[in-house]
Amino acid sequence: MANASVEVIEAQELAAWKGIRAAVTGGTSGLGLALVRILLDHGARVAFVARNRNRVERLMSERSEARGITGDVSQKGDIYSIAIQILGLLGGLDVLINNASSLGPVPLAPLADTNCEDFEVALQTNLLGPFRLTKALLGALAASAREGGHPLVVNISSDAAISAYPNWGAYAASKAALHHLSGIWNAELASQGIQVISWDPGDMDTPLHAIAVPDVDSTALKRPEDAARELILKIEHHLSAVREGGP
Numbered sequence: 001m002a003n004a005s006v007e008v009i010e011a012q013e014l015a016a017w018k019g020i021r022a023a024v025t026g027g028t029s030g031l032g033l034a035l036v037r038i039l040l041d042h043g044a045r046v047a048f049v050a051r052n053r054n055r056v057e058r059l060m061s062e063r064s065e066a067r068g069i070t071g072d073v074s075q076k077g078d079i080y081s082i083a084i085q086i087l088g089l090l091g092g093l094d095v096l097i098n099n100a101s102s103l104g105p106v107p108l109a110p111l112a113d114t115n116c117e118d119f120e121v122a123l124q125t126n127l128l129g130p131f132r133l134t135k136a137l138l139g140a141l142a143a144s145a146r147e148g149g150h151p152l153v154v155n156i157s158s159d160a161a162i163s164a165y166p167n168w169g170a171y172a173a174s175k176a177a178l179h180h181l182s183g184i185w186n187a188e189l190a191s192q193g194i195q196v197i198s199w200d201p202g203d204m205d206t207p208l209h210a211i212a213v214p215d216v217d218s219t220a221l222k223r224p225e226d227a228a229r230e231l232i233l234k235i236e237h238h239l240s241a242v243r244e245g246g247p
Helices: 002-017 030-041 053-062 076-090 116-146 169-192 207-212 224-243
Strands: 021-025 045-050 067-070 095-098 152-156 195-199
Touching: 002 224, 021 030, 021 076, 021 116, 030 045, 030 207, 030 224, 045 053, 045 076, 053 067, 067 076, 076 116, 095 116, 116 152, 116 169, 152 169, 152 224, 169 195, 195 224
Parallel strands: 021 045, 021 095, 045 067, 095 152, 152 195
Antiparallel strands: none
16 A cells, blocks of 8 residues: 555656756756756756766766756856757756855855955856846746746755855855845746745755865765755645646
């Protein structure tokens, strides 16, 4: 009986993602990598973006069904190329996950000791990158809604966007702006059937966190695979709620 229930749940999960076209930035490390793998396992069509060509090619060799794009979302000149490749590879878009992130100064530093250039990197990656890529893909997301889809943009945030932590200034300020940007996008795009959310995955055992807090006990941190499953479940609930006419 228990096995039957598990099989039903698995079948529902696969059905939820059938035909869904998803794009993930920062897709070769940490949470992004976990998301790419799980989305593929669920049957979604996935394009992922990362800066390092070798890592992109390595993941594509690991998962032949994955569509990899080498590009840097922090660079304005890369955005339209990334967007065009996403649409060319997927034929449209239903879910965009803006996951790529930068800490800014490394090691972390008080704001008074933060170089303007490091602050700019955090803003370009964590705020302007998601803004530009979302804007470039709005037409495709709106088309998904017109075709009966339920397009969703997920901006990966942090508790640092809400709470003031010393030495996290550049990262936190950029994530706080992204969190608020998400709410504004959501209000403005609701009439087009596009939902935009900001989501905090919690403290994870990722390369980015290891750089930020090198002395932390990694066993106390959430595994990125677990965080990815939480987000996938949240997206599935969104898809199910919209399909059933819920909130």
